[in-house]
Amino acid sequence: MTDYPVDISVKPDVEAFFDEATNTISYIVKDPNSDACAIVDSVMDIDYAAGRITYDHADAMIARVKERGLTLEWIIETHVHADHLSAAPYIQDKLGGKIGIGSKILVVQDTFGKIFNEGTEFQRDGSQFDALFEDGDTYTIGTMQAFAMYTPGHTPACMVHVIGDAAFVGDTLFMPDGGSARADFPGGDAATLYDSIQKVLALPDEMRLFMCHDYGPNGRDIQWETTVGDEKAHNIHVGQGKTKDEFVKFRTERDAQLDMPKLIIPSLQVNMRAGEVPKDKDGRPMLKVPLNGL
Numbered sequence: 001m002t003d004y005p006v007d008i009s010v011k012p013d014v015e016a017f018f019d020e021a022t023n024t025i026s027y028i029v030k031d032p033n034s035d036a037c038a039i040v041d042s043v044m045d046i047d048y049a050a051g052r053i054t055y056d057h058a059d060a061m062i063a064r065v066k067e068r069g070l071t072l073e074w075i076i077e078t079h080v081h082a083d084h085l086s087a088a089p090y091i092q093d094k095l096g097g098k099i100g101i102g103s104k105i106l107v108v109q110d111t112f113g114k115i116f117n118e119g120t121e122f123q124r125d126g127s128q129f130d131a132l133f134e135d136g137d138t139y140t141i142g143t144m145q146a147f148a149m150y151t152p153g154h155t156p157a158c159m160v161h162v163i164g165d166a167a168f169v170g171d172t173l174f175m176p177d178g179g180s181a182r183a184d185f186p187g188g189d190a191a192t193l194y195d196s197i198q199k200v201l202a203l204p205d206e207m208r209l210f211m212c213h214d215y216g217p218n219g220r221d222i223q224w225e226t227t228v229g230d231e232k233a234h235n236i237h238v239g240q241g242k243t244k245d246e247f248v249k250f251r252t253e254r255d256a257q258l259d260m261p262k263l264i265i266p267s268l269q270v271n272m273r274a275g276e277v278p279k280d281k282d283g284r285p286m287l288k289v290p291l292n293g294l
């Protein structure tokens, strides 16, 4: 197992931005010892029925970075999201910073490049991103050292990003009463997801965990922050030492009943391009719908 450079003495300032349309939480993560920050899992707004894209959520984050006088060094994607569109290039255009994702984006690009019948102009080498992280790769945000931890299962390119005592878990885990994310997308695998979750639960108990999604199960208010200790004790899918067999059985049965996310078709086409909207042969922004392709 990879030896990760965990340092919970570093305590970044984390500001959350909840997107009501997609139940996504985006974050500004600031170095306590400098003006440097990162943005994790940004959102571009889409009215899919109208084919209209807007930037209210991203603009709010951009305004906040400016208001606080921060320097954006990184725009991190925990994975290729299937339920919301990334605003990474829009934010980069306004604030700079490097866009980073897991190196297994190549697998995702290959899979969905075929499903969406993208031509040879769609590069499947991850070159749309500025950085492709391997398991254990480190990077800096001001004086902080961050690292990427490879956590496949929900998708092949999922990574948890650990920055001091804060870990951004993407869709690896949900809040304890939400359990875990589905593992039935192309390239997903429930047993692999279980192993990835164990890597997250092996981090120190006091590690803060920040969710990418929350749906307020059983009518509770939206929440996005918990700890490793809390997940170990209370997570309804993996807590209290649930076995891999139990998890796989439950996850597989549950996933068979789930509908596709409402925005999966536009999300994949945009997010596999690091948030760039695809263009047709005349250069107009255009999305496809592959019939019976997913």
Ligand SMILES: [Fe+2]
Residues within 6 Å of the ligand: 079, 080, 081, 082, 083, 154, 171
């Ligand atoms: Fe996801």
